[in-house]
Amino acid sequence: MATGIHYEVPAPAAPDEARQELDRLLNNLHKHGVLRIANDFLEASTDVSRIVLAGANQPQSRNVMQNVSLLVMALGKVPPERLAVLSRAVTEGLERMETAADERQRSRAPGLTGTYKLLHDEALWSGLSPLLEGLRGFAQCLHEKEEKPAAKRHD
Amino acid sequence: MPDSQLCTVTVDDRKLVGPADIPLIEFLAGHQISLPHICYDATLGALQTCDICWVVADGQLQRGCSLKARDGLRIGVNDEQAEQARREGADRIVARHELYCSVCENNNGDCQVHNVVREMEIPYQRYPYRQKPYEVDDSHPFYRYDADQCILCGRCVEACQNIQVTETLSIDWQSDDPRVLWDGGEVANESSCVSCGHCVTVCPCNALMEKTMLGEAGPLTAMPASLKRPAIDLIKAVEPTVGFPLIFGLSEIDSAWRQPEIKRTKTVCTYCGVGCAFEMWTRDRKILKVQPVEEAPVNGISTCVKGKFGWDFVNSEDRLTTPLIRDNGQFREASWEEAYRLIAHRFNEIKEQHGPDALSFVSSSKCTSEESYLMQKLARAVIGTNNIDNCSRYCQSPATQGLWRTVGYGGDEGSISDLAGAELLIIVGSNTAESHPVIATRLKQAQKHRGQKHIVADLRRNEMVERADEHIHPRPGTDLVWISAIIKYLFDNGLEDREFLDAKVNKVEEYIRSLESFTLEYAEEITGIEAQRLAGLARMIATAKSACAIWAMGVTQHVNGSDVSTALANLMLVTGNSGRPNTGCYPMRGHNNVQGASDFGAMPGRFPGYEFVADDAVRERYEKAWGVKIPSGKGYNNHTMVQAIHDDKIRSLYVMGEEMAIVDADANYVQEAFDKLDFLVVQDIFFTRTCEQADVVLPGAPSVEKEGTFVNTERRFQRLYQVMEPLPGCKPDWLILTEVAGALGAPWDYQNPSEIMDEAASLAPMFAGVSYDRLEGFKSLQWPVAADGTDTPHLYMDGYPFADGKAKLHALDFYPPGEKLDETYDIHVNNGRLLETFHEGNLTHRSRGLRSLVPGNFVEVSPDLAARRGVKTGSLVKLISPYGEISVHVLVTDRVTGNEVYVPENATDNEHAINILTSNDADKDSDTPAYKEIAARMEVVQVDGPPPLPPTNHRFWKATPQSGVLTERKWQRQDYVQPPGQARNPEKF
Structure with missing residues (x-):
């Protein structure tokens, strides 16, 4: 005898959306090989480290590391306010060069008289003096004996 | 070419x-x-x-x-x-449409606006985008309209006016700010919109968008509105500097980013027998949308409200997810192994005690053909009984009977394209617009655009009646008389197609003699249709160059259902409307695979492909293949099984995917029968009324969780692919049947439904060439299918499947309805489907959107009857027949007249279900219950009550038909300038 019985289907547990997203992330990391690479790396970390160190200990690699370090240290010696002045000066200089380039068609050769006048232009010489001084210092450094920068820095 | x-x-x-x-x-x-x-x-x-x-x-x-x-x-x-x-x-388009693609639900690679702007390499926004003076219309349960995103392309209007032909949408081109209107108004949900979804499907951008997509399409679309707007504003502030290319680059990345998440799977609708195929877009188990595609062979871009929007049931929280076993007066959860062991034990026990014919099996019209094949194989090969049937017993077996008698095959003669191409349609007892909505669109198109004529015979003023060129309202159950009278008139006046009859039809003279009593005057007396009206209809049919007959439950669910179906087939033969394009008989199959269930042998007397079990040669073929002996006697069908249970001849029943306790006639009698069963197994996706009386309940899977094929009303095979994995705990029905057979000792080893189809195709000549390869994607085949894959879009082009290749006219007598009105039972209760619900509603009731359209069951009462009984819309009444009573609220409407009322099938409980009222009477030739023959009385319980349908229901609104988008009105605007001339107000049109 199959008398009717009512049955309430129990409500399903609320889906754990965070867990689903995590599962999906894991699945994608797996599908795209990221997990495999990470696992491979971890499992072979000693060997991999040795290979990485061996590669890094080549002359070219060492040069890259030293040069990048020198640039970083040089930037460390420049106070930000000086770099700001310098960057503004470079920008201004570039703009004037652009303007001068645009006006080049209209410029004429200065001639002997014009050159004589330039030699007596106080503003021009006060602008050129720092550049000339800079060039002088730059040239002296070029003539110094090559030494390890760290040694030089600590002299 | x-x-x-x-x-x-x-x-x-x-x-x-x-x-x-x-x-x-x-x-x-x-x-x-x-x-x-x-x-x-x-x-x-x-x-x-x-x-x-x-x-x-x-x-x-x-x-x-x-x-x-x-x-x-x-x-x-x-x-x-x-x-x-x-x-x-293109500049005008982006002046009307704000491009915020990365947070747009439509940025899925198929946005036409996005793609055109990208393809044309439009560098920047030339005309400024301006908002329109309209709020977003969020009123509709299924879609949203955003006038700010609308480019006024008119696709939605064209689809509504000329594809769906509901004629709700228009654009007010002469308005200061044109927009899409619903019945001329601005609120979508207050209109005649039937929610078919055509407008949303064809929208080239995100102006019309499925609500299921909102916030779900891509990772960024989930952004809260409070963030989305500022994010859009930020991008829009940058856009004038960087132009479209960089922004489009980002949206392209976003679109690509979505693709791995969005899965597009071809499937076939699980509702009616039209067989709409489409892509279902999902993200995990979330159904994002149903997207019809051009190449779908039946429906193209068309859907109805259920196919487009009615899928909530798949993820309903009350899905069965574990087998249940009746134990000490209650159900307890059980493992699959325990459930299988119990089934095997009880089946074997009953078989030993009472013989194999004490067991019976009911397959499902909702399941795949492969599953019906296995169900009949389980009955025949494992148990050894032909007690196997399916839901077509409740609807279309009479139609099949009528076709077998006359033309030979139990299926529609041609395709939907034949219906669309006919000059005349004779539609009898078919509420096509609600029961087969997408087919109805093709018929309405043919009528609107090509002048097709429709003769509609129906008791109820449904949409097909409202659009009919000729409507007749015969007295209930008298269709055979007016059809036969028309045929007699044709013969009497030399209007028959004599050449066709002589060449292709047998038993003509015998049939003519049988018509003697069917005079027009007799028909008028019996049917109430004037003799001259019938004569006019006869001439109309005779002069049509091509005609098709369409019928459905209004014909079949009578005590003479097979005879009326036969009469319609006779009419088509007499007028020569058979065996050529755009002609023939088209019974509308009701469920998605009711055709396939019968095709694949879930019938008590037929193997797959309709070969008789009584045929020794055929039976031997199956016995050899299956390695068993098969009984030759015809088994019980769905309807006679119930009586056999009462008579203690059947002790056990296995029901797969059918709500038999509610949908079989005289439901109280059916449920009493179930009480008498020794062992009842029910396999379903929900705990239905039938499950209540089960001993074991098995959780099956809906169509989207499995593979297989469905056969539609055109005899068309289509493949459905698995959209998502079965809900944990559930199994595809073919797998359950395989495992049940295994528990019973049968060596079944199906790994995939394709193997089942291959086996069926190897055994049934009618399906010899059917294979999954030939049904790949949107490909389809219409049976019979030859071994080389040649299919048959139109039957009988080379003759009829009888010995001499000729069809047969079949003589008929008139059997009046079983249930007659009298003083006690003075109301005729008609019944059937509603557009928004399906059958009893176990699936559609679980859609919040569909439920908002039709919250409960009701009875349609004519204004005349309402006045006489003192009831109004909302009144609660009891309908009482000799077999039971139900309580329903009243809807007063002129869709019904006099003492004829209409109750939808829309109920899953005994308090409201129509079959509490139906009798056990059935079609004399097919045992299909006479559902449409109910005599009842109406008692008023309460005069005042809530209206059963919300005022937003489409039935209360008046459509606004027009020929199309009316683009010429746009061109007539004073501010319209034809490109390349620059527009003054580009955002206006």
């Missing part, structure tokens, strides 16, 4: 050869030349609204959508003037 159908078109000095008389857009596409366009769609045709697809032809700018390829045509695509015009058109 023959040379006569080809043409040569000169395109930018290149001579291209292709099909003539097709839109230039299509012609160019055939040569891999993309002419940018938005409003043009192959189904919708040339709307000419988007003003993008300009070319220069014969020295003039012309739209490539409306220009047809023809021999000698010279066009310039890369012409500077054409390029400028296309650019102007």
